[in-house]
Amino acid sequence: MSIRALIVDDEAPARGELRYLLAAHPEVEVVGEAAAAGEALALAESVRYDVVFLDVELPGMTGIEVARLVLDRRERPAVVFVTAHERYAVDAFAVEAFDYLVKPVEPERLARVVERLARQRRAEAPPVEKIAVVSAGGAKTLLDYDAVYWIEADGDYSRVHTYDRAYLATSSLRELEELLPAGRFARIHRSHVVNLAKVAAVRRGAPDRIRLALDDKEQTELDVARRQTRALRERLRL
Incomplete structure (x- = not known):
């Protein structure tokens, strides 16, 4: 069962690095990328996705504000914050973030997040009758x-x-x-x-x-x- 992912970060090298790390996990399919809050929200309305890897500091509004909006959807995605700053962790989990990764992202730490996402997807999947x-x-x-x-x-x-x-x-x-x-x-x-x-x-x-x-x-x-x-x-x- 694939995990459809969005990557939202205003820095192209950071998006590329995360995309490279996720490529090691064949169950993850990156279905879109965005560099700003408005672009991310528009993308979230146009594609189906299960998780968004979201930077906190974005042009337009913060990643915390973006998370509140995407988590208000009927089909709530998982939100994984990916940021260079640990100081946002409390705010991130206050909006019920799935996880919080600090840059540079460690492959082993990302692997644990992907495994948890996969377990959640399996648990949510309707039984095949x-x-x-x-x-x-x-x-x-x-x-x-x-x-x-x-x-x-x-x-x-x-x-x-x-x-x-x-x-x-x-x-x-x-x-x-x-x-x-x-x-x-x-x-x-x-x-x-x-x-x-x-x-x-x-x-x-x-x-x-x-x-x-x-x-x-x-x-x-x-x-x-x-x-x-x-x-x-x-x-x-x-």
Whole structure:
């Protein structure tokens, strides 16, 4: 996942040096540069970016004032101040700066900032609610979670069942179970995981056991293992 960055500094050599240091991090894409406050604000309105590396002393207004304006956006970017002066640190963190780098920027210090930015981006990324399966001809297909009715173990792989088809997934049942949202899917047997939204009825099975009837084309019925029965009863409020 790339990190789109703006560089704002009134000195061209300083912008070039930071751009050079950021080039060591392939996850960072510099999408724009500005030399003055007004230019920076105009750029911020015209491109998508995740972080701005911002000098404090700029023509037009201070970097602190620029930070207040860009942080007022609905999609708040991270602001990393890059300045030759330590005395602005208190003001910088008062506007909720992500970090504060003192020139000359040390590559190791910048690397730590980039790693923190990457972790934040990963944490903010919406989950991908799809399962990769193999369709006819060996092509990979992505199935929405809502299309999945149940999954069964198939050795080191899995069989993913939709309303009227079954697909091979190269992930194990355990791997898929860890991927799926626990609030919507449940392990009912060592070999089966079920989408609870697809359960049409619950029937009595063997003593102290229940069976789930699904509303797929085949009207599949699956036994719930004894050790999963109590927990599933509680989840289904039976």
